[in-house]
Amino acid sequence: MRRFLRHPVRLVPLVFLVAILISTGLLMLRPMTVDNQQTPFMTALFTATSAISVTGLTVTDTPNYWSGLGLVLITVLTQLGGLGILTGAALVILTVSRRLGLHNRMLVQAETAEYGLGDVRRLLLHIATTVFACELAMTVIVAGRLWLAYDEPFWQALWEAAFHSIQAFNNSGFSLYREGLLAFARDAWIGLPLAVGGIIGGLGFPALFEAVREWRRPTRWAVATKLTIWGSAFLVTFGAVAFLVAEWANPRTVGAYGVPDKVVATFTQIALARTGGFEVVPTDLLREESYILLMWLMFIGGGSASTAGGIKVSTFFLLAFVIWAEVRGEPDVTVGKRRIATASQRHALAVALLSVAIVAIGTTALIVMTDKLPFQAALFEVTSAFSTTGLSVGVLSSLSDGGQFLLTVLMYVGRVGPLTFGSAIALNTRRRLYRYPEEQPIVG
Template sequence: MNRVKPEDCLVRRLLRHPVRLVPLVFLVAILLGTGLLMLRPMTIEYQHTSFLTALFTATSAISVTGLSVTDTPNYWSGLGLTLITVLTQVGGLGILTGAALVILTVSRRLGLHNRLLVQAETTEYGLGDVRRLLLHIAATVFACELVMTIIITGRLWLAYDHSFWEALWLAAFHSIQAFNNSGFSLYTEGLLAFSRDPWVSLPLALGAIIGGLGFPALFEAVREWRRSARWAVATKLTIWGSATLVGIGTVGFLATEWGNPWTVGQYDIPGKVLASFTQIALARTGGYEVVPTDALREESYPLLIGLMFIGGGSASTAGGIKVSTFFLLAFVIWAEVRGEPDVTVGRRRIATASQRQALTVALLSIAIVAVGTAALIAMTDRLPFYAALFEITSAFSTTGLSVGVVSSLSDGGQFLLIVLMYLGRVGPLTFGSAIALNTRHRLYRYPEEQPIVG
């Protein structure tokens, strides 16, 4: 008779309610991080940090956002910066592993017929392979961060005035932040000094892109890299959609900022392209500034806001409504315009339930951003609409870019961003999974009617 191992029983108990588990674990981690950040050794001046400042920083780190109400390198001590790094890594791994557990559980409960609802292919793994899947995720994360750290360390050590250990610390900190799509920086002005240095900016941008793809798409793309035609619909939407967004975003950013002397207008053509590509790659999810955000032309803000709102891939360190959701809705519109009876992607018919789920997530996210923007404007005197929308979208999408008004917000405004960072981190995964698990079939249907639209 086979005996069930205690750890297997624990895993099965945790997997019964993964949708409830993920938000609770993140909340506990945020509160623990807040308590630690309030300790005096965490600051350079050995001073007491207020509860709101510690809560904001811990939430920003755990949700891998990167927004800050302090001057990060000049406020937090080495111990405090180390804790922020640990919290960021925990947050990134937490959302990846949490998403893995949720997706595995949801896909098995729904059965083969409705597996498209979770928008991820996990057929290579079963519930008994949780340990193997989590080890693969952890190995991928640490391998990517290690490669980034090695490249950037060499560059900072050999080309800049840094000692080896200082270069290693700077490289490791920013590599962890970038791969986890967070925006904390040890430079007061972000990455402005490296806007034309491909040995620093490109590894960080590529790391943010890889971290923002999500483990289902990333694992399948690596496994079937020679046969992309066999990719699942979710993988195709994520990979090709991300490439499309980066390409269109880079061209759009170049078009709006080409002659701006305060951003890329002062660079030569290769410098313009490099800075624009890096900024767009990081603006979608990462949150680092390669060009000064507060110096952008007004026409650039809608582009960045749109990219932040879409975000990265499902089950990734990125936030937003997700690339697959956005492009699935684009295919829905395309099919409706053409009068097609079905929505098809790559010779696959998309389930109606998946379309409804994508529409629900997108519309609820728009509503949250709209309400949050109105609330922030009401709490703050003379805050321009575009600035409020930018900050709210950045917080909800866990991007971390800012136009420089976060530290000047009232306590109510900062608490609003805290709530949005938390909702933006656990909300889409939790809500999307809850919708999938709540799917039910009636034994009857009402008569159909077509109301006038438009």
């Protein structure tokens, strides 16, 4: 226990695993399904992991399989997984007792990637305020649109809006519509609020709070904030333009839309595809170059300490700066007039290479487990699961239990793996009192 207290980040995978197992048991209860039948263990495990890891992949017809009680549970699990289980528990403790002990502050610090303990209470309040304010704003706009423009009953419109707003902000992809958001692809009043909410949720609280606090002086932002904010803006802009060019004349996706509708559908899909799994454009009808683009965006993911998955934006662009410095022959890697520590470069490289290895091994294993699954489809599903995105090409329900279990493990690893690995390395760094002689092996 003392070892756990020294490095509380080691508790994160265990807490997530326990939460998944408890949620699996709850989803197996008969009242959770429409037909009042017990859900098979593998289906419940897959759904619980998908919800807590804020992925949104599903092997069932969500609106027609789960009852209202089941959908409420999925919503709660998504919110809890997006906030972070330890962070959510700390919020409850803070609300009830008005105080937060040192142990709980250390746990929150480990889960939110904050290394200072003094402002954890204020950090928790800021997180709660930001999350619920964004989700409330999204819910009001979307509910009003569904009620006024689509003639849905008020309470039904409010429920559907709240459900999808929570899913979007937490970068998950569960939907109450069988075809996702395809019916609203050209509706800016529904697509854009969800897209903006997904972007905000995917930035990460540390970067978001600093950007808001120092919005008049972006030059004073920390390097991590600069990489996250400007990197996310570049990825969304570049991704939307590239996706629009690739699908412009595709009659099966956005080719038949007018120019404004093409822009709305493309921006919404790219903004949500980076980390959230809503389907705005038919995924199984995309052109090959669009698949490659989506897989790259999913693999990169969102910001550190956010609801998003992937290797993280800051990791990707930090490695880009490392390559640029190496190409130019510079001794130091600099970003915004700041020299990047060698330890940070090593951490970024380790996370990226481990992630590539996990996706490669997972793709190979899925192909071996499944008969006649194309390589591109297997790679897409594995990347989506590991990056906790939730997009699919429609093969999940046909996978064997082994294939579904493999994706379940990937969702779990994708949610807690990079966070735990990165934080554990940072907290475990040791200083040696000696150094070996240096040698330069041949590289390349």
